[in-house]
Amino acid sequence: MSAGHGHGAHEGSNKTIALLIAVLALFLAFGETLAKSAQTAALGENIEASNLWAFFQAKTIRITTLRTGTTTAEILASGQPEVAKGDAYKAAIDDWTKTVARWDSEPATGEGRRELSARARQAEARRDTALARYHHHEIGSAAFQIGIVLASAMLITGRAALAWAAAALGVGGLVMLAIGLFAPHSVHLI
Numbered sequence: 001m002s003a004g005h006g007h008g009a010h011e012g013s014n015k016t017i018a019l020l021i022a023v024l025a026l027f028l029a030f031g032e033t034l035a036k037s038a039q040t041a042a043l044g045e046n047i048e049a050s051n052l053w054a055f056f057q058a059k060t061i062r063i064t065t066l067r068t069g070t071t072t073a074e075i076l077a078s079g080q081p082e083v084a085k086g087d088a089y090k091a092a093i094d095d096w097t098k099t100v101a102r103w104d105s106e107p108a109t110g111e112g113r114r115e116l117s118a119r120a121r122q123a124e125a126r127r128d129t130a131l132a133r134y135h136h137h138e139i140g141s142a143a144f145q146i147g148i149v150l151a152s153a154m155l156i157t158g159r160a161a162l163a164w165a166a167a168a169l170g171v172g173g174l175v176m177l178a179i180g181l182f183a184p185h186s187v188h189l190i
Contacts, residue, residue, distance in 0.1 A: 018155075020151050021151045023170065024173075027144050027174060031141035034177065038180070041126070042131045045123050056113055070093055073092070073096075132180070139176045140176030150169065
């Protein structure tokens with residue numbers, strides 16, 4: 001009779017551990033999905049920031065070229081007063097000066113150097129947040145994976161401490177997923 005009772009208790013324990021493994025596997029799937037999503041977002045934001053900085057550099061080169069042209073024209077005109085007094089010459093210098101100012105700051109389109117710089121910094125901040133989320137989700141996923149291994153080992157060894165450790169890792173994994181979702185910059189891992 002006691003042998004039958006022991007067998008039933010062991011079978012109930014195995015079901016509990018199997019359920020623990022299933023729950024850990026479920027949260028592992030969530031963690032991996034969240035990590036992949038965050039990783040993809042980080043890559044996209046990194047590309048966006050790189051593109052914006054490249055546009056910023058192109059504008060800087062164009063501004064430098066026009067400023068150099070304007071300065072050269074002004075220097076040349078200072079030696080030739082009859083040319084400097086011409087309306088076309090003055091209009092060209094004025095046009096270049098206005099173009100430089102527009103390229104430096106163009107709030108209407110968001111494509112002036114100042115606006116591009118701000119947009120690039122925002123993309124970098126979004127990238128950093130996505131990377132922080134990714135790292136938390138990956139650590140949470142690792143906790144679930146180790147928990148699954150420990151719970152499986154409990155089935156083989158019968159050591160209850162392994163099941164408790166697996167459950168604790170599951171809770172730790174959930175905490176890491178929550179931090180990644182709601183407060184990715186609160187705990188700095190990497």
